[in-house]
């Protein structure tokens with residue numbers, strides 16, 4: 081079978097001249113070579129390229145069996161993970177499942193309730209989730225490649241304790257499933273010691289590319305979605321998007337056109353859908369592109385909107401605000417379910433002209449009208465359309481975006497497969513929390529936090545202190561100012577600075593008084609320590 085994903089960039093054509101487009105063709109060819117011959121930066125993380133063909137069939141079977149076990153002995157599956165360790169599964173579950181799958185009565189549900197946790201550090205969220213678990217049988221799938229990511233690790237501690245209290249340590253072991261590195265890391269070690277069942281996140285596949293591995297597949301299998309079709313859809317997409325020719329390959333066309341738009345100042349890409357079930361698909365896509373491209377001072381900012389809801393909130397900006405946006409709509413030709421608009425005898429809202437029309441049709445017209453308006457308003461529009469929201473087409477869509485992202489990153493000249501920028505906040509958080517080994521950073525960061533409290537800009541400080549012109553000021557970091565006066569250099573914050581000036585004012589008064597021989601008796605020049 082062939083993937084029938086349609087990529088239409090006709091509503092972006094007026095923004096990109098044919099020669100700009102043509103000139104990208106050689107760069108696309110180069111990016112293709114780098115990806116397929118594994119010669120580009122990040123070449124060790126290209127396991128996803130052929131994964132839909134070469135995935136481990138034995139593990140796949142174990143996933144299916146574990147899912148059946150969880151479905152038979154649990155009312156609830158808790159999926160603990162953050163970023164790439166949960167977004168893909170959540171995206172697929174939402175598209176292929178019922179919009180309210182956790183709320184459906186058991187008789188109408190094909191799976192346990194599934195909740196995602198460990199993707200924040202909110203005590204409120206976690207304790208609310210614990211309320212939901214009361215009286216229910218649960219299993220846990222912890223997903224973390226490193227095994228030491230703070231958010232999931234904290235959640236795992238809590239829910240593991242919860243399970244052990246409920247079932248006892250031995251029985252709890254049968255309800256804990258670990259997806260992690262095949263041989264390294266804290267989770268792997270713990271799983272081996274405790275005898276938890278484990279699944280592998282391959283070494284050569286990064287978190288944001290891992291949805292079609294055990295990372296996504298176990299929760300997806302538990303939800304009852306058709307894993308086989310999902311993998312087949314991805315495998316067919318792999319085959320189709322292997323063609324190097326830009327004119328033949330819609331996946332490469334998407335990568336090329338977004339790059340051409342970026343070069344013209346379109347810095348923000350809004351991934352839009354008219355189906356709320358795609359909300360988390362957009363979240364998955366944001367990590368994929370944001371973490372892959374946003375580096376070295378470059379990259380399109382990936383944002384998302386859900387229409388028509390956001391047309392009533394963001395719509396004004398999109399139509400009329402800063403012209404640095406382009407839109408990519410992900411659309412489904414045929415909605416899984418359709419309904420008709422009902423008539424109203426009084427026609428109070430004046431909408432009787434829609435009576436009997438399908439809501440899918442109304443939604444489509446909302447889309448067409450929006451595209452026309454936004455394009456006229458200077459927002460280029462791209463369309464990626466799948467015929468139906470089935471597992472097969474979702475698998476294809478995932479692969480389409482994964483590959484487009486790799487190509488796009490190489491076009492941009494970055495390493496699309498690392499994420500060094502994520503470490504900055506982690507290091508600061510660990511230092512501030514007092515993690516052993518971070519002592520020096522802790523002192524420095526705490527000083528910065530203190531300084532921030534009295535922070536003024538250089539100009540504000542000068543005005544506030546009525547500085548004599550002989551001072552040369554320069555801001556050297558948040559809250560710190562370098563002042564040079566009479567050849568002396570001071571690194572100070574506002575309060576220290578005030579103190580220095582007060583001393584100088586007194587000194588000036590003293591010199592003045594000395595000239596007039598009227599030194600005040602109360603005057604006392606303090607030594608500075």
Ligand SMILES: O=P(O)(O)OC[C@H]1O[C@](O)(CO)[C@@H](O)[C@@H]1O
Pocket residue numbers: 162163164165223224225226227228229232287288371499502
């Ligand atoms: O699976 P881990 O190691 O817990 O990491 C989770 C997420 O954290 C990151 O490493 C950085 O935020 C992502 O790339 C990854 O998806």
